[in-house]
Amino acid sequence: MGESNQKVIKASEMNPKFKYEISKMHGGEKLMRCFQCGTCTSDCPVARFSDTYRPRQIIRMAQLGLKERVLNSETLWLCASCFTCTDRCPQDVEVASVIRVLRNLAAEEGHVPQVFKDEYLSILESGYAYKIPELRIKKRETVGLPPLPKGNRESLGKVLRSVGFLKYIEGKGES
Ligand code: SF4
Ligand code: SF4
Numbered sequence: 001m002g003e004s005n006q007k008v009i010k011a012s013e014m015n016p017k018f019k020y021e022i023s024k025m026h027g028g029e030k031l032m033r034c035f036q037c038g039t040c041t042s043d044c045p046v047a048r049f050s051d052t053y054r055p056r057q058i059i060r061m062a063q064l065g066l067k068e069r070v071l072n073s074e075t076l077w078l079c080a081s082c083f084t085c086t087d088r089c090p091q092d093v094e095v096a097s098v099i100r101v102l103r104n105l106a107a108e109e110g111h112v113p114q115v116f117k118d119e120y121l122s123i124l125e126s127g128y129a130y131k132i133p134e135l136r137i138k139k140r141e142t143v144g145l146p147p148l149p150k151g152n153r154e155s156l157g158k159v160l161r162s163v164g165f166l167k168y169i170e171g172k173g174e175s
Pocket of ligand 2: 040043044046047055079080082084085099
């Protein structure tokens, strides 16, 4: 169980309107169907390798209206969006989509982990999600591999700007 999820829940933390807010969003409609069977967690490939990531808990926090707690949770960003949970849920809860809805809300409140901001900036600068180390480029040459293709920075930048993500990258301003 995740550390942040082990804290005592205070009634003042619970926002009863939060579940309705999520249920109105595309993908979040079936949130309230969850009866906490735990199938999503037991089948989740990320949960298998993490001591803290539990999709069932994320769904429960959302149902209980623990808005600040769930939107501030770093584990929210560990989901690999593989949709196994959505395929296996006996209640047809679109678990992966609920997590996407929560991430969007978290981003709107400025809770984007630095690692994603760095990836975004790297895509804008190089077309790659992370900077390829010089050593690796040289190693490719020594084993006779062709140079890496150039990333299409213009198209990628256009897409990222069109979805309005730049405003979430602190200090970079909208362009
Ligand atoms: S599998 Fe579905 S019903 Fe079971 S805990 Fe996960 S979301 Fe809830
Ligand atoms: S979509 Fe996310 S929560 Fe669902 S099984 Fe995949 S990694 Fe786990």
